[in-house]
Amino acid sequence: MMSVASSGLFLVLRSGQLAQQNEVSSNLAGSLIDGVAAVSQGNWHSIYDLNKGSSNHYRVSTSTGQLAIQSGDENLTVNGTSFTRYFYADNVSRDGSGNIESVYNSLNDDPSTQKITSTASSQIGGSPLIVSSIIYITRSQNFVFKQTDWSGGSGQEGPITSINNKFASSANIDFSNTPGSIFPIPTNLNYIYVADTNNNRIQKFDSSGNYVSKWGSSGSGDGQFQHPQGIGRDSAYNLYVADTNNHRIQKFDNAGNFLLKWGSHGNGDGQFDQPRDLAIDSANNIYVIDFLNDRVEKFDSSGNFLIKWGSQGSTDGKFKDPEGIAVDSNNNVYVADTKNDRIQKFNSSGTFLLKWGSTGSGNGQFENPTGISVDSSNNIFVADSNNQRVQKFDSNGNFLSKWGGSGNGDGQFGSPADMVIDSQNFVYVVDAQNNNVQKFNSSGTFILKWGSQGSTDGKFQSPTGIASSLAQCTGASEECNLVSSVFDTGVVSGAGLNTIMWQGSQISGQVIFKIASSNNSAGPWNYSSAINVSGPNVQVKIDPSLSNKRYVRYKLIMDSNQSNSPRIDDVILSWSR
């Protein structure tokens, strides 16, 4: 009887204690989660910046008079029983559809969602009683930067906290004729890039010879040159420079920003001994004249070696100090075989097809042909350097016409080094001795010239390479663009960037955004890859890797098909505190 009674009493008491401690633990774990959620609303980074995982215990403290996160467990006594509680945070990833992934994948990290596990524990009868609760919290407290007018014009770099009607810069954008809206202005301008060899730089001009910009200096760092002699452009408007005495190729965007480089001094695959010129086919493969190795090397647009052909000699497929190269619309390759005074034609695999020319000054003969170019009809133009003339041939090498003569007057040459033909079939010849560029029509009629010896803007020191690029308001060329002011979120530890969107109309063309963020109001501004927004009122998620920076700006690129352009009335950038 006594045993039964005592057992019953023990059971009642024990179950009562268990239930009470369980309830207290549950309440403690729940209230801790409430505290964590409250702290995250005030400052997301108080939670997001914590060390992650179950071994990193944190508590919510009120010791400063405000809720704050501190490291370690919290010990409490409730109704005479000791409890310990803590929480820890885990990162969360989302799949392509935005669903939270059950197993975290760092490649899909969502910087605006955290998983919080709260635990409260106590002892009962020498055994631990542990109660845990889990919740997801998000940085959903959102705001927008909405720009509805750009008529105030450019020049406002920022940072700004409230949006007005100004912006940082633009090119070929109409922002004033219809206040509140912006439009692209397709210019159809050809730009000419000159390898200003002894000034170790690239200069950019419009098709009338007006100086636009330049980049480069003497050296071997990224974006520096040692005697650059050749330049070419791919279909994505990237520029490739044969950096001759650095024995490498450098790739730039059309604004001159360095993208990549490849090559070193030598005669192995992918190496060079003074690369002199390059040409690019319709698949954006790069063919490089490797001058002292007497060969052609072919690369993909990332600089991966593909094939090579040629060696020193004068038989078919061999070269003697070749200096110029061009590709026609069928991806046939033409090489100015300079010291052999001939042109050789190959297919894109390097198979010899035909040749023409011999030493002399007659029609179809050459004295040091150094430059070669192809027009839209696959006619071949050769800079016949020591004859101070340009010769024009059909794609089979049949002579068509010539122009030039020795001198420095209009239409005369000192040492024509290379040429390029623009989208309207104008021929631009760069002259290394006269330090100028001359523009002709396709029949050789002189139109204009620019340049003289010097190192200031628009002057040259022995220029030897030339390329062209058409400004058409294409997304790739970015010729029609607007760069916003720097927006300040005011979130010192960094804001979450949610979406970018525009309002307006889009009969045709497209609108592309690039986003840059930084913790410094002066940048640097490394723009994201292109975000092609398919139409007005379409939100596009911003790459999470751009989040957690205080300052943000956008570059918008308007793509037009000339007749019907998009019209942008508003740009809306959503962010979270």
Add this chain to the structure above:
Amino acid sequence: MVKNRQLKTNGGVAALTTILMIGGIAVEIIIAVTATSYLFVQSEFGSKLSSDAFLVASAGVQDATMRIVRDKSFTQSTTTLSVGSYSADVSVCKDLPCAALGKHKILSVGKAQSRRRQLEAILNVDSATGEVRLESLKELSL
């Protein structure tokens, strides 16, 4: 001798009856105590499960809100969100007839074993900018 034997037999019957009665009472006490304790503990664990169901429902609301922030047109039929060993069934609808024009409604049913808690959140979503504001958050009975 017979009489004595009868007396002894009657005494044994009485003792057995008493023992059985006391034993029965003891068993009843044990059953009652066990049942009481079980119900007591169950009710308190049930309280914990109910609290967890509420937290899981809250997680569902948080997740759906973030998704609306990133896509002002976001809706979904009932979808299960796993939260630890529990889950929430979350549905999101917008505009009429489910919510007023320009508003999203999130229904999140948190489930922790047998316990269920339901939360309803109404969000104001700016149709032009996508800016999201929480208008109301309340628990609905199930």
